[in-house]
Amino acid sequence: MPIPRHYAVPDYELKYPAVNSERERSRYSAVFQDQYSEFMELHRDVAAAQAKLKQLQILLNSLPPPHSQKEALVTGRVWREFKKKQMDPSFLDKQARCQYLKGKLRHLKTQIQKFDDQEGSEGSVYF
Numbered sequence: 001m002p003i004p005r006h007y008a009v010p011d012y013e014l015k016y017p018a019v020n021s022e023r024e025r026s027r028y029s030a031v032f033q034d035q036y037s038e039f040m041e042l043h044r045d046v047a048a049a050q051a052k053l054k055q056l057q058i059l060l061n062s063l064p065p066p067h068s069q070k071e072a073l074v075t076g077r078v079w080r081e082f083k084k085k086q087m088d089p090s091f092l093d094k095q096a097r098c099q100y101l102k103g104k105l106r107h108l109k110t111q112i113q114k115f116d117d118q119e120g121s122e123g124s125v126y127f
Contacts (some may be wrong), residue, residue, distance in 0.1 A: 019115035039101040
C-alpha cells in the first residue's frame with residue numbers, strides 16, 4: 001500500500017487567494033513589484049555563484065592524477081574547500097529565498113491574470 005505524500009502548501013498560497021476586487025489586484029501587484037527587484041538581484045547572485053562553482057568543478061575534474069603525496073594533499077584540500085563553498089549556509093539561504101520568491105511571484109502573477117481574464121481587463125503586472 002503506497003504511503004500518502006503530504007505536501008506543504010507555501011504560505012503565499014494561503015495569504016494570496018483569488019483576487020476579487022480591483023483593490024486586491026492593486027495590492028497583489030504592489031507586492032509583486034516590491035519583491036521582483038529582490039528576486040532579480042538574488043537570481044543574478046545565485047546564478048553567478050553557481051556558474052563559478054561549475055567552472056571550478058570542471059577544472060578540478062580535469063586535473064591529472066596527483067604525482068606525489070604533496071599534490072594529493074593539495075588536491076584534497078581544494079576539493080574540501082569546493083564542497084564547503086557548495087554547502088555554505090549563506091549561499092544555500094540565498095538559493096532557497098530565490099526559489100521561494102520565484103514561486104511567490106509566479107503565484108501572484110497567476111492570481112492577477114485570472115482576475116484580469118474574468119474582468120476582461122487590459123491591466124498588466126508589468127506597468
